[in-house]
Amino acid sequence: MTEAVGVIGLGAMGRGMAGSLRRAGYGVHVFDVRPEAVQAFVAEGGTACASPAEMAQRCEVIVSVLVNAAQTEEVLFGPSGAAAGMKPGSLFVMCSTVDPNWSVALEARLAERGLLYLDAPISGGAAKAASGQMTMMTAGRAEAYAKAGGMLDAMAAKVYKLGDRAGNGSxxxxxxxxxxxxxxxxxxxxxxxxxxxxxxxxxxxxxxxxxxxxxxxxxxxxxxxxxxxxxxxxxxxxxxxxxxxxxxxxxxxxxxxxxxxxxxxxxxxxxxxxxxxxxxxxxxxxxxxxxxxxxx
The missing domain is CATH 1.10.1040.10 (N-(1-d-carboxylethyl)-l-norvaline Dehydrogenase; domain 2)
Structure with a gap:
């Protein structure tokens, strides 16, 4: 079976990252508040999810590419959030630019639920995201990197590992x-x-x-x-x-x-x-x- 991965947020960067994962052979499930963005990706071979909660049922790795911490909180812990439905041992990859202290706290909150976390902000622009040539600045536990497997390298040409706990990536x-x-x-x-x-x-x-x-x-x-x-x-x-x-x-x-x-x-x-x-x-x-x- 094709390994499933979820991408939340199909903006300038997330759309390209989802495409890079699909080209690498992953089964990419997507969610965005804009239905037209989801349907455009589905037309290229992706799978739509009606909510982050539905994505949590289908994918053990979810990549979040949102504007800020507030949006990330909503897709994780909101009424249709992913966190409640993610299986223990699943991985949440956070690619937004956020307060480093917030990222540290999020790692702890997810750990309480038995979930893994990567602090993984991105850089490079839409064109590099679309070609899989962007940069990821990551930090997290060894188990989180192991769960990610080759997904990080599928999305980015440079994946920097900056620490064994969240914070330094941000x-x-x-x-x-x-x-x-x-x-x-x-x-x-x-x-x-x-x-x-x-x-x-x-x-x-x-x-x-x-x-x-x-x-x-x-x-x-x-x-x-x-x-x-x-x-x-x-x-x-x-x-x-x-x-x-x-x-x-x-x-x-x-x-x-x-x-x-x-x-x-x-x-x-x-x-x-x-x-x-x-x-x-x-x-x-x-x-x-x-x-x-x-x-x-």
Whole structure:
């Protein structure tokens, strides 16, 4: 029989991860609050579940790819949650960006039910998720890794094992998000200055992407700005949340993060101006006195 695995959340990353598992030969069961997302995957050979509880009856490994801790709580412990129906020894793989302390506590809560847990945030974007080339930052007990088998490698090109208990996966992810958020904010600031000074935006992009000032985020996100396309692959509000988690973690140990704090305020400003659901490159819209490419 084909080994069954469940994927909850068919957004930009989860959809690609489910596809990678299916290509690797797993029987992939899916759930999402959007029926159209589920049906699109079913058309490619997946199996629909009406709820996380139904998935728990069918799969001993469930991969959760949701926005935040609140959504994860709901799919585990809500009225139709998976936790109550998961068989002892089953594994829950949590891929969201969350407070590391929350992840530690979740491992303990699931252990009380006889369930295994992997703290396994992800990075790389939708394209790398779709091709199985993303990165996973994982931490958990040896039994959890054993239960996962080859599933992690089916979803990711790089699977980092960062500890034998939950927590370090989420800590490394929020440090990654500190850099990602600061780099996007800095890229937007640089492009905005170029526009303000009358530099040709396409020429600026060409020069920077071939010079020492380049970053992956500049190259990727400023291409969205040049196209005038703010369709959200990762939204402004994601960085409001993630940089907030970064600052909360540092505040607990009274550790200063001046650049992260400034970037967080920029994303907050963009969100407050109505751009929260746009692509995170829309943080450039906080700068005054510039005309963006594609603006009407």
């Amino acid at each position: 800590k490394v992810k929020i440090i990654n998000q500190l850099l990602a958020g600061v780099h996007i904010a800095a890229a937007a600031e640089a492009m905005a200055l170029g526009l303000r000074e009358g530099v040709d935006a396409n020429a600026l992009y060409e020069v920077i992407t071939n010079s020492a000032g380049n970053s992956w985020m500049f190259e990727n996100r400023m291409a969205h700005v040049l196209a005038g396309d703010y369709t959200p692959l990762s939204a402004v509000d994601i960085f409001v949340k993630d940089l907030g988690l970064v600052l909360d973690t540092a505040r607990a140990s009274k550790f200063p993060l001046p650049l992260a704090s400034t970037a967080h305020q920029m994303f907050m400003q963009a969100s407050s101006a109505g751009h929260g659901r746009e692509d995170d490159s829309a943080v450039i819209k906080v700068f005054p006195g510039i005309t963006l490419p594609g603006a009407k």
